[in-house]
Amino acid sequence: MGPYAKGWKRFRRIEWSLASVFLGLPLLYFVGKIAQMLGVNSEILGAVILSAWFVFFIVSSIRYQLFRCPRCGEWFSGTWWYNLSYFARKCVHCGLPKFSEDGN
Ligand SMILES: [Zn+2]
Numbered sequence: 325m326g327p328y329a330k331g332w333k334r335f336r337r338i339e340w341s342l343a344s345v346f347l348g349l350p351l352l353y354f355v356g357k358i359a360q361m362l363g364v365n366s367e368i369l370g371a372v373i374l375s376a377w378f379v380f381f382i383v384s385s386i387r388y389q390l391f392r393c394p395r396c397g398e399w400f401s402g403t404w405w406y407n408l409s410y411f412a413r414k415c416v417h418c419g420l421p422k423f424s425e426d427g428n
Contacts, residue, residue: 326425331394335423338391342384345377352377395420395427 356370389407393400393415400422401412414421421428 326427328394328420328427329425331392332423332425335391335394335400338384338387342388345380345384349377393418393420 352373356373359365389399389401389409391400392398396415396418398415398417399407400415400420401408401410402416408416412422
């Protein structure tokens with residue numbers, strides 16, 4: 325384990341939380357359909373659950389975009405005027421490759 329392993333572990337957790345929220349939407353759809361079949365038919369409940377999902381999605385996305393590089397501490401994927409997001413293969417500030425534990 326290199327010096328940046330802990331930072332990448334944190335990044336993977338953020339990445340998984342974003343993926344889980346994103347893939348949770350179809351799951352919510354099916355849960356809603358099942359609830360509808362069982363006789364629960366509340367538009368307000370559906371709106372509240374969907375709004376909560378949207379808030380979780382926005383928060384997860386922002387955490388993903390603003391992840392700080394384990395080496396230099398700057399935003400890994402962007403600066404104030406651009407953000408490569410998922411497509412950043414290395415830190416845009418210090419060049420640390422994504423998931424590199426020892427800096428090479
Ligand atoms: Zn960096």
